[in-house]
Amino acid sequence: MTIQVRKLFKEVWSNLYRHKFTYYSRAVLLQLVMTSLGVGLMKLVFQFILLTSGQENLTKDSLFSMLVNPVSLALIVLFILVMAGLIFFEFSVLTLMVYGSYQEDYFSWKSLLKNAWLSFRKLNWRQFPVFLLYLISMVPVANLGLSSILTENLFIPKFISGELTKTSLGAVAYPLALLFFSYINLRLLFTLPLTVTNDLTIWDNIKRSWKLTRKGKFKLGLVWGSFELIFTFLTLLLLTFLLIIMVLLDPQGSNLLYETIFFTGLKVLIFFFSLLSKLSIVAIMVRIIMEEKELSASILAHEKEEPKKSKVLSLLITLALLLSLVNNSLILFTVDLNPNSLTIGHRGYVSKGVENSLEGLEGAAKEGVDYVEMDILLTKDHKFVVMHDYNLKRLVGLDKQVADMTFDEVVGLPISQDGHKSKLPSFEEFVQKAKELKVKLLVELKPHGSEPDNYVDLFIAEMRRLGVDRDYKVMSLDLKVMEAIEEKAPEMDTGYVIPLQFGDFAKNKVDFFVIEDFSYNDGLVAQAQKEKKEVFVWTINEEDQMVKYLEKPVTGIITDYPNLVKKEKQELKEKNTYFDKLLRQLVTSLK
Missing domain, CATH: 3.20.20.190 (Phosphatidylinositol (PI) phosphodiesterase)
Structure with a gap:
């Protein structure tokens, strides 16, 4: 892999700038499909797994019962296949969308679905375990910025990492393990984009990615890091600008309408730049893949399609924006300190x-x-x-x-x-x-x-x-x-x-139940309250997490730093305008 830093940066920057609105509109639709239809389908399969195994949830205690039940085991395999198919679809959209923009070409959703299916078919019984191990290897380092919508919130639970680092051996071994997985992820960075663009299997593309990244890793990281710095700077600059406007328009921070509109605008801004961050690495990889001629005959022979103005797409984006406004309004109006925590x-x-x-x-x-x-x-x-x-x-x-x-x-x-x-x-x-x-x-x-x-x-x-x-x-x-x-x-x-x-x-x-932050969701608290049971969360040591749970209906917070919880409680009592709530939500979004 030969990289000319200046040339590659210029080409990627030009591509992102010229096609920013196309990327944004299609990414919004992709997000809607993945988080509604995709996640909904996975939840449905998961419920079938629980039903067939006679379990109410998946824990360390119930996992064995599911694995020894043939029907549940088959559904677990189906669940993983569904997730794999959705991930292939997502990366097909991103990869071909970027490739098409470089070629001034256009891939319709029909073409994207067809290519995703062709890529997915490469997962035969021998390749499937390889793909699964590849996904697992991405979790410890939060996917290094190239995460799927379905996996970006997966991480090592803090009760595991926290206990590991309490011993002298763990304090050294855990960071070294993270560095090791970071290196592995960097070397395998091209695996999914290659699987979308060429005719090779997952295993062959893992080997191909390893070979591609044998040289030029530092230059690749330099270009990628440059985009991350630029997007971070622009995000913070625009956030600051919008916050100043908000303070001028609503100095008391008490106008729900103003704060809701600005809150939605801020979230759109954050989504846009997080999208550009992901697209930047995809654009870098696609440009390198094109130079390495890692393109299948079907992609090279793709007949140009004319982009169509879709009223449905415009309607969906408008609907998503309106729903976001309503949801943000409810958040700012209802979120408050739980005085009984x-x-x-x-x-x-x-x-x-x-x-x-x-x-x-x-x-x-x-x-x-x-x-x-x-x-x-x-x-x-x-x-x-x-x-x-x-x-x-x-x-x-x-x-x-x-x-x-x-x-x-x-x-x-x-x-x-x-x-x-x-x-x-x-x-x-x-x-x-x-x-x-x-x-x-x-x-x-x-x-x-x-x-x-x-x-x-x-x-x-x-x-x-x-x-x-x-x-x-x-x-x-x-x-x-x-x-x-x-x-x-x-x-x-x-x-x-x-x-x-x-x-x-x-x-x-x-x-009562005591759950870790990784497993928490509001539905669990609602269920427990209905059954007249309490819910505690552990071990909450970061201040933004403390604020989050102090505004949740949990019974209590287990923490190593009770002094910080005490401080956050006091601040929540004193700073409780809609603007204060907005800032707290914003900090949580940026974490």
Whole structure:
């Protein structure tokens, strides 16, 4: 791959500038098709999968049941095939739209569908696993800017990345893994565009992309990065200009009509430049593909088609704009601080002490938290200690399992983290300290697999002995343990921790659910409220995410930084005009 930076930049810039409105109109229609018909079709297949497997949702617990059910397994394959077909269609549209613009040619939607089908047919039973692995490899680095509408929101959940980086090995290995996947993605960048433009299979195009990017990677990155910088600068410049106009027209920020119109304009602007960002890399690749003559005979022989002015397209774009105006108006009018939202310190307050330590508990109490989340494990002699990890190596430096040690051997061990030092407390010590500080606990049970048959009875007896069975909330990743506690001690407030979920909550016999940000959607809260159950989200550490959930009807937010939640709550109370709400929504959109 030979790249002349100046020439390539000039050609791509000229192409994007001359065809910007064509790109925008067709991209709007593509977005509508993918997010309505495409996503709707995938949801329909997903519901069939749940129905045939007798499940209410997809979690780590229900996945096995689906995989061993032949009908569900076949539907899972169909689901992936549908997603693959939609992705091929999307990239066929983008690639051929750009190729046609370079050639002053035009590809009708009929031609685009035909080419997408021809590309999709390359996915035989041998090529399909290759394509699936290719998609999976794109997730860790958020697709490096070349994401499908269907996959752009896929990422590694924070509860996984967060835990990985808490160990010394993970803090080094995780960034290195991201660099590795970034490199792989860069080398395989041409895979989908090549599959659209030539007659080779996915596997052959993976090899072809690897060969193409053997040289010229730095120059490719330089051209691509230049466009990203320009679009970022222009976006920020125009956003600033529009915000100044808004302030002049509505200095109090209290006119809903003005703010809705400007909010919609800002979102259109952001969409336009994010589209140009994606198109810039597609345009760069298509230009290189053309120079490398990686074009099939059918594309080269494409008969020129005349673009038709479509009233349907104009109507759809107008309708989308009107719907956006109505939706934005509802957002600004209805979004507000949830005054009942609870703040829960995750393992205490880790900025003031070691996680799950008495000092961390005290630091969280001083910040005025409603609850402190903490973890307990059972020792070899069937007593409870406060510890998250099954192994003591990370905090104690001792490579031993808590399950293999007695209560006396574990309690009092020195623990250290991020410059803080403390001693490993017993559950009773932690409860007594919490009582002194007048802060309630959210107790997470961490079954390690070596517990006795009467594990649940031991826990209930301990909670009753300490006199907190009616005051504290209890939760676990182990649903059976929670449902057993609910049955034997109905006075206790029980919760099920769900790290990853797709679909509705199941009819579990618990009082609340704890879900990760990755799995959250408003429909889950609506369902829980209908069933008179609570919903907590974890672990919310970024300020824009705090604002998001403080304006959601969730019961509470579990966070490592209760001080920031406290600050954001206060700001939401003081800054509550439509303009303030607009700015908060804008920040979230840019993340």
